[in-house]
Amino acid sequence: MGPGPSDVHPTVLAALARPTIGHLDPKFVELMDEVKSLLQYAFQTANRLTMPVSGPGTAGMESCFANLVEPGTTVIVCRNGVFGERMRQMVERCGGIAVMVDDAWGRAVDPNKAEAALKNHPEAEIFAFIHAETSTGALSDANELARLAQKHDCLTIMDAVTSLGGIPVRVDEWGIDAAYSGTQKCLSVPPGLSPISFSERATARVTNRKTPVQSWFMDVALVMGYWGEGKRAYHHTAPINMIYALHEGLLRLNKEGLESAWERHWKMHEALKFGLEALGFTYLAPEGERLPQLNAVWVPEDVDEASARGQLLAEHNLEIGGGLGDLAGKVWRIGLMGYASRAENVRKCLAALETVLGRSGGLIAAENHLNKTLM
């Protein structure tokens, strides 16, 4: 129940252990086609360029920037946590110019500030933001941000690492041009792959580049020779077993239905929230800007956070996350992602916290909420 990797369902682990077949085996190619269409469902898109990058979320992030940013490209980057800062570094390593829009850690991206930057930088060609900041638990209004970017004729890159499968992600409806995610959050598949989706406009931008993509491994024009339509050409050896696992995880999501999954994440979050508040915790992000799947709360001042977290792991077999950057030692990040987002985990977490902190009342507060909403 940390910020990811999340708990993996046994059928996904079983899929992972299926015998490894060849990356050009007709049976594997069929499975690739299914993975593509299941990812299109998860992202709510018809984008043809939708596929898993053969590396973790950071490789998906870099695939977006390396393909879309050329030397000299101005990119507006919204920074309200660790991952906006990472975007800046990637833009600059691609030779681009990053214009930063800063918001406090724990707050959503402010659309007014974003619009001001778009107005002040008519030379900007790309607008990038984090939908669900894993370092702070803050949710930004992706729909509104993408609308503003379009109005100012920018392509939009959206980090959907922690959002995909946990809260609404509507790539086509919102007009997102490039989105990337990770398998180890709300998809509840082990870490190691990064699903991405590029709009036709983004794909055209790659095709019309003046300079080659600086990464051969991440060049989507080359990768799509393998993941695209028609005859598959070898580019790199696909991570066969991880793709089995992703396929199974996506099938599970498809069977539950996106709306049901989003609703489940919300209900479990509310139950946990009532419990945490009863135990005296307060959230880093204000109401309305909180991610249901990642509950970032201030550690009470009288608690030795590292030792309490160690005790949760050692004595209760429960992992929760610490803070990153300036928040190290100050916040806890409790994940309710994908398969882990269920009542039994809400109870387990609160019971363990009550024991370790010597407090009470959390479990019952959550239970009351669960009884109301699960009826």
Added chain:
Amino acid sequence: MGPGPSDVHPTVLAALARPTIGHLDPKFVELMDEVKSLLQYAFQTANRLTMPVSGPGTAGMESCFANLVEPGTTVIVCRNGVFGERMRQMVERCGGIAVMVDDAWGRAVDPNKAEAALKNHPEAEIFAFIHAETSTGALSDANELARLAQKHDCLTIMDAVTSLGGIPVRVDEWGIDAAYSGTQKCLSVPPGLSPISFSERATARVTNRKTPVQSWFMDVALVMGYWGEGKRAYHHTAPINMIYALHEGLLRLNKEGLESAWERHWKMHEALKFGLEALGFTYLAPEGERLPQLNAVWVPEDVDEASARGQLLAEHNLEIGGGLGDLAGKVWRIGLMGYASRAENVRKCLAALETVLGRSGGLIAAENHLNKTLM
């Protein structure tokens, strides 16, 4: 029995399906330390910078070039198949200047040509070659090539994707500065990770770069914040389950012993070779330049290769590889890698070929050899 992914042992598949724990969990950190020391054994090195890149072999290749090549760096690249050409493209995408040393596909790299290039290009700082060319089955003399590179004061980058675990790889003894491999060849672990090892000289070159590494994801200085010694800092979420599998695969190699594994690969190759020759096949690479783990043979002129290969897969559950590039339609690549390198597979392959091609005498030739050498 294609050019990889190779067959995976059941205990490795079982390790893959172990429950996913956190990338900073103390138990996982212990496992990382074991993986590092098992990789040091496999590479025969004491290099501290030895770890698995979180992506397939191509990501490992790019990690070497992106970290060691700066804009303007001259790199001598030996090209005797698909992967030397890939190296050239990576050098150029890093802003480097590639000086090519060409040898025919199917031949080893000629040390005389390599030395001539080193002499003619005193400005060269890096020398790169493929130890085991997966596209042709050719083996080059890594020890001799690395010696020449050192003599001319170049750092050596060696592709050990198909060699590691199948034939001798001695990073320290040969003086290799950067080596990368893949998990899906002679380590018999599913594809998705790329073990790399950098010498102190290579590590110092990264530290002393004038320009930042163009890839944030692959920047070894950042990655080593997580994989290095001391306290682990989050860089990207490690592919937990794939690392379980790599750990198990390396434990198996360690238990068998490198020398025994190399000997087994050689014996199985010889048995297959006698069988293939009895069936009328000839090798692409001349004797003395052949990889035991990858047998590339000319397809007889009267055989419809795609249909025969399809029949092997559909009717005999046997995958072998076709040719790449100019060799497409002309050669077959039969792998005897890692766990797949055993007598039962030599027999299975030859029996299937006899049935599909309507020929005979291969199985018995191999059996005679097996009887002799396995006594």
